Amino acid sequence: MKIIIDTKENIASLASDQFINLLKRKPNAVLGLATGSTPIDTYKQIIKKAKEQNISFKDVKTFNLDEYVNYPFYEASYRFFMDDNLFNHVDINKENTHFPSHENYLDYDNQIKACGGVDLQILGIGANGHIGFNEPNTPFDSLTHVTDLQRKTIEDNARFFSSIDEVPTKAITMGLTTIMNSKEIILIALGENKADAIKALVDNVGVSCPASILNGHDNVTIYCDKAAASKL
Numbered sequence: 703m704k705i706i707i708d709t710k711e712n713i714a715s716l717a718s719d720q721f722i723n724l725l726k727r728k729p730n731a732v733l734g735l736a737t738g739s740t741p742i743d744t745y746k747q748i749i750k751k752a753k754e755q756n757i758s759f760k761d762v763k764t765f766n767l768d769e770y771v772n773y774p775f776y777e778a779s780y781r782f783f784m785d786d787n788l789f790n791h792v793d794i795n796k797e798n799t800h801f802p803s804h805e806n807y808l809d810y811d812n813q814i815k816a817c818g819g820v821d822l823q824i825l826g827i828g829a830n831g832h833i834g835f836n837e838p839n840t841p842f843d844s845l846t847h848v849t850d851l852q853r854k855t856i857e858d859n860a861r862f863f864s865s866i867d868e869v870p871t872k873a874i875t876m877g878l879t880t881i882m883n884s885k886e887i888i889l890i891a892l893g894e895n896k897a898d899a900i901k902a903l904v905d906n907v908g909v910s911c912p913a914s915i916l917n918g919h920d921n922v923t924i925y926c927d928k929a930a931a932s933k934l
């Protein structure tokens with residue numbers, strides 16, 4: 703596991719380079735994508751570099767990590783987030799963009815496999831160590847599944863809604879094994895409220911910090927700003 707400590711700006715630049723270099727090597731790459739505030743700058747840089755360097759997304763396939771169940775309005779969905787922050791700004795075919803749902807989740811891992819597996823997965827991390835919506839104590843052998851969000855996650859995500867009562871309490875997420883099946887993984891952590899989760903990840907504490915499963919993967923880069931790395 704490589705750990706890189708740098709500024710927020712440099713992290714977005716380095717992480718976006720990993721995507722751009724992959725697309726240069728493999729124009730039909732399969733990307734694993736994340737929502738949340740953390741990857742937004744990386745997506746901005748990907749859009750900018752794809753334009754400047756004439757990189758096409760027309761053969762790219764994407765699988766998002768997770769989606770809310772019963773989101774109260776379309777703009778609260780992770781589909782909207784991805785359209786707004788990435789898909790609407792590149793030449794991707796929306797039919798090649800996938801989100802887990804009640805209808806498809808039992809087949810989601812098979813769909814990923816059928817496309818050849820995720821080449822590069824980007825992750826954020828929850829303050830409680832969750833990745834995707836795999837909350838603490840999710841079994842490491844989990845595949846895509848429906849999950850109840852923990853109170854801490856609902857509180858953390860309330861900033862995207864007008865009141866905490868609007869935050870969905872259930873989501874569908876790739877499992878921890880689904881994530882581990884990716885060929886390469888980038889995790890980005892920004893800010894002091896991620897410092898405990900990053901320490902638990904690096905200390906490899908086990909199921910109480912779901913992200914610590916990444917210690918068992920042979921191609922992971924963890925990008926932290928100074929604040930997120932402050933407890934290492």
Ligand code: GLP
Pocket residue numbers: 736737738739740741767768825826827828829833834835855859
């Ligand atoms: C949500 C998402 C995660 C994300 C996390 C952190 O729970 N399901 O994929 O990593 O939020 O969000 P943020 O990047 O806004 O801190």
